[in-house]
Amino acid sequence: MxxxxxxxxxxxxxxxxxxxxxxxxxxxxxxxxxxxxxxxxxxxxxxxxxxxxxxxxxxxxxxxxxxxxxxxxxxxxxxxxxxxxxxxxxxxxxxxxxxxxxGAGFIANLRQGAPDWAGDRPALVLGAGGAARGVVAALLDEGVPTVTLANRTAARAEALAGQFDDRVRTIDWNDTGPALADHALLVNTTSLGMTGQPPLDVDLSALPGDAVVTDIVYTPLSTPLLTAAQARGNPTVDGLGxxxxxxxxxxxxxxxxxxxxxxxxxxxxxx
Known part of the structure; x- marks a missing residue:
């Protein structure tokens, strides 16, 4: 056949x-x-x-x-x-x-798109749906010491964090901008910024200059988040990979x- x-x-x-x-x-x-x-x-x-x-x-x-x-x-x-x-x-x-x-696809794409990324520094993940769950599990498997979750509905972020150990914590969605100062990887797993969806409004001013920014959205290929990060000089990885x-x-x-x-x-x- x-x-x-x-x-x-x-x-x-x-x-x-x-x-x-x-x-x-x-x-x-x-x-x-x-x-x-x-x-x-x-x-x-x-x-x-x-x-x-x-x-x-x-x-x-x-x-x-x-x-x-x-x-x-x-x-x-x-x-x-x-x-x-x-x-x-x-x-x-x-x-x-x-x-x-x-999760494996996310990590492979991250390593291909940002070869200098090291999994020994904290990551901040936006979203708390099924995609976020896979990304968090993959990051922990890679040895990321702590993962911070931020979601517009705080209860969903807390529920997701409860599925993992104390390496995963949550913050209020409105605290995302200042919290970026302590993270070396920013991951958007929400639909915000996707074609036809509301924009993702995050202040990147506190983000370290060498922090990697990645978005699992690939329509458009360069989301507003990635465009803003590129303008600051941060390495970025699109979601297509x-x-x-x-x-x-x-x-x-x-x-x-x-x-x-x-x-x-x-x-x-x-x-």
Whole structure:
């Protein structure tokens, strides 16, 4: 059977995953297909049961299904269990294997975009959703000594911090600007600054000059946060690389080739 894979979400038309997997399929001469699938929550269980019978080797998972597919999986990696969500499913031996590569993709993108970044200094993370949970877990695994969380809804930040040890603390959203003085990495995991969303208004004046600023948003590629940081001379890392790096493990599992994340791939995904 022709190997198939895809991405499921609701909505899904905006996804760039077909572009990047299609690029890898062509590069490696693989006679396979990667298909976007619009799946509603009510159809999720039935879809996951049907896909392997249609020849699918696995799927990526995007909003709003990451937690739901984790609960439906037969097996899960440690990193998926750590965040209680999955973005990569592999169908093998009649079972659903769940993984979460978001954190690994975030770290790989950070190291590629800011090679001088060192994980031995504090980080400040904006947001307290599922993306923030994966980023915090990955930063702690990298040895970051403390992670500070700031979220517009303080209770959500406190709930997320409670899932980790005392290396994770919270501050009030309005205290973000002054708190930047004590951090070497600023990460935006919120939708603020994304095309069609309100701007992210953070005063960067206290941020150390060598602190790295990264945004997991990639539409636009240079968000207002990154533009402001670049104007100050801070090193910045855009969010597109996280999308690219998180995709590689799934492609390797489904199509048997470990792909490269390079400039050709970025150009293909940017269209």
């Amino acid at each position: 022709i190997p198939l894979a895809g991405v499921i979400g609701d909505p899904i038309a905006h996804s760039r995953s077909p572009l990047l997997h299609g690029h890898w399929l062509r590069r490696h001469g693989i006679d396979g297909h990667y298909i976007p699938l619009h799946v509603r929550a009510s159809d999720l269980g039935g879809t996951l049961a049907l896909l392997p019978r249609l020849g699918f080797r696995g799927v990526n998972v995007t909003l709003p299904h990451k937690e739901a597919v984790f609960a439906l999986a037969d097996e899960a990696t440690d990193r998926a269990r750590a965040v209680g969500a999955a973005n990569t499913l592999t169908f093998r031996d009649g079972r659903i294997h769940a993984d979460n590569t978001d 996280m999308l690219l790096h998180q995709a590689a493990p799934g492609f390797a599992a489904w199509f048997g080739v470990t792909p490269q994340v390079d400039d050709d791939l970025r150009r293909a995904v940017l269209g």
